[in-house]
Amino acid sequence: MNNVIDFIQVNRDRYLDELKALLAIPSISALPEHTGDVRRCAEWCGDEMGRIGLQNVELIETPGNPVVYGDWLGAPGAPTILFYGHYDVQPVDPLNLWESPPFEATIRDGEIFARGSADDKGQVFMHLKAIEAHLKQNGRLPVNMKLILEGEEEVGSANLDDFIRANKSRLAADVVVISDSAMFARGVPSICYGLRGLVYFQVDLRGSSTDLHSGSFGGALANPAFVLAQMIAQMKDRSGRIRIPGFYDDVRELTAEERAAWASLPFNEKTYRKDFGIPKLAGETGYTTLERTWARPTLEVNGLLSGFTGEGAKTVLPAVSMAKISMRLVPDQDPNKIADLFQKYVEENAPKTVEVKVTRMHGGKPWMTSFDNPFVQAAGRAIEKGFGRAPIFTREGGSIPVVSTFQEELGLPSVLFGVGLPDENAHAPNEKLDVGNFHNGIIASAILYDEVSRLKV
Ligand code: BES
Numbered sequence: 335m336n337n338v339i340d341f342i343q344v345n346r347d348r349y350l351d352e353l354k355a356l357l358a359i360p361s362i363s364a365l366p367e368h369t370g371d372v373r374r375c376a377e378w379c380g381d382e383m384g385r386i387g388l389q390n391v392e393l394i395e396t397p398g399n400p401v402v403y404g405d406w407l408g409a410p411g412a413p414t415i416l417f418y419g420h421y422d423v424q425p426v427d428p429l430n431l432w433e434s435p436p437f438e439a440t441i442r443d444g445e446i447f448a449r450g451s452a453d454d455k456g457q458v459f460m461h462l463k464a465i466e467a468h469l470k471q472n473g474r475l476p477v478n479m480k481l482i483l484e485g486e487e488e489v490g491s492a493n494l495d496d497f498i499r500a501n502k503s504r505l506a507a508d509v510v511v512i513s514d515s516a517m518f519a520r521g522v523p524s525i526c527y528g529l530r531g532l533v534y535f536q537v538d539l540r541g542s543s544t545d546l547h548s549g550s551f552g553g554a555l556a557n558p559a560f561v562l563a564q565m566i567a568q569m570k571d572r573s574g575r576i577r578i579p580g581f582y583d584d585v586r587e588l589t590a591e592e593r594a595a596w597a598s599l600p601f602n603e604k605t606y607r608k609d610f611g612i613p614k615l616a617g618e619t620g621y622t623t624l625e626r627t628w629a630r631p632t633l634e635v636n637g638l639l640s641g642f643t644g645e646g647a648k649t650v651l652p653a654v655s656m657a658k659i660s661m662r663l664v665p666d667q668d669p670n671k672i673a674d675l676f677q678k679y680v681e682e683n684a685p686k687t688v689e690v691k692v693t694r695m696h697g698g699k700p701w702m703t704s705f706d707n708p709f710v711q712a713a714g715r716a717i718e719k720g721f722g723r724a725p726i727f728t729r730e731g732g733s734i735p736v737v738s739t740f741q742e743e744l745g746l747p748s749v750l751f752g753v754g755l756p757d758e759n760a761h762a763p764n765e766k767l768d769v770g771n772f773h774n775g776i777i778a779s780a781i782l783y784d785e786v787s788r789l790k791v
């Protein structure tokens with residue numbers, strides 16, 4: 335192992351230069367004008383997999399963006415790791431809030447700033463460099479590895495479940511490794527054992543066939559902006575509980591052990607509030623902030639649009655209003671069931687004064703694993719060696735829907751070892767990855783493969 339770690343130390347600066355090239359490709363999956371860039375990024379990743387010595391590299395077509403596949407299967411009898419990551423990124427707007435251009439990676443104060451630095455290109459690249467170090471130094475990996483990189487994670491992975499179902503034998507493995515999450519805090523590495531699920535909707539209301547003069551017509555009909563605001567306001571009660579009938583039926587309660595463990599984590603609500611400029615924290619009564627974000631379901635408005643929003647004033651009754659509304663789900667809530675409840679609730683509660691259209695968008699199941707599984711323990715040892723500190727076990731509020739697909743379709747456990755930070759600005763301006771975490775993450779990943787190779791499967 336030492337020669338592998340030496341290689342990683344010596345190549346530290348080269349890794350950053352190469353990562354910059356990957357981060358320069360604007361692979362924004364949400365925007366059709368970037369479809370070509372997304373494909374270019376897939377090709378870049380495939381070329382890189384070949385360069386580092388992976389075999390059977392292939393861009394596998396889907397109805398959407400290609401999946402990049404590569405493997406190294408030269409360790410018969412040893413375990414097989416299936417690595418999953420994504421090469422697509424979120425849009426960059428509002429562009430004017432970026433301190434350096436989102437696709438010109440810039441290092442400031444020990445952080446590399448660029449869209450995708452943390453979510454997820456930087457963390458994918460960390461594993462590619464760990465693999466490269468083994469292959470260049472030893473000509474082999476201690477385990478078998480299969481890698482799949484997806485190009486549609488940020489838009490809901492519409493084609494990934496079908497891809498996995500169609501490639502079950504090709505993807506057969508013993509464990510899935512994913513680095514697409516954050517550490518608990520700077521200097522506090524963690525392993526994530528739970529993710530929330532998601533259901534996402536667009537709600538459109540129409541109050542008239544065209545915008546109307548608010549003087550001539552105001553008072554005669556319902557204003558769809560007002561109706562939508564009222565409907566949204568009704569969705570939660572004063573204690574922050576969601577009022578959709580049946581919403582909480584399948585929620586798995588927190589255990590006393592989890593509550594006690596989380597209460598002892600180094601989390602300071604005041605610092606959290608200050609770090610993110612939040613005047614006062616708010617949420618469901620009876621739960622702490624970590625409990626609210628990791629283990630309780632939520633309903634949030636992601637966007638709201640209606641009427642005149644330009645400069646100055648315009649006296650108008652908008653014809654339409656629109657909201658993007660999503661719910662984060664926890665075990666054992668089922669996205670389909672919750673989606674049906676939400677749709678029914680909105681349709682039944684919309685007043686007759688407006689036309690309502692409810693459109694279901696993407697979603698995914700929540701996921702949770704026990705952390706006494708030997709792969710998680712192996713990752714714990716690797717992280718301790720790479721970061722000089724044993725990881726703590728956390729859940730996360732975000733979603734990686736494919737994790738439950740791996741469990742259900744391939745019967746595979748997942749190990750979520752992320753090296754981002756809570757203030758990494760994922761999905762926001764000035765996304766960044768700590769250079770030290772990236773570097774230690776390469777070392778920990780290289781050690782992880784070695785630790786996994788010692789497990790009996
Ligand atoms: N890297 C995130 C997932 C994540 C976020 C894990 C925070 C842990 C903490 C991933 O790229 C992401 O943003 N996922 C989407 C999924 C959705 C589009 C189905 C999310 O959580 O919104």
Ligand code: ZN
Pocket residue numbers: 424453488760761
């Ligand atoms: Zn993301």
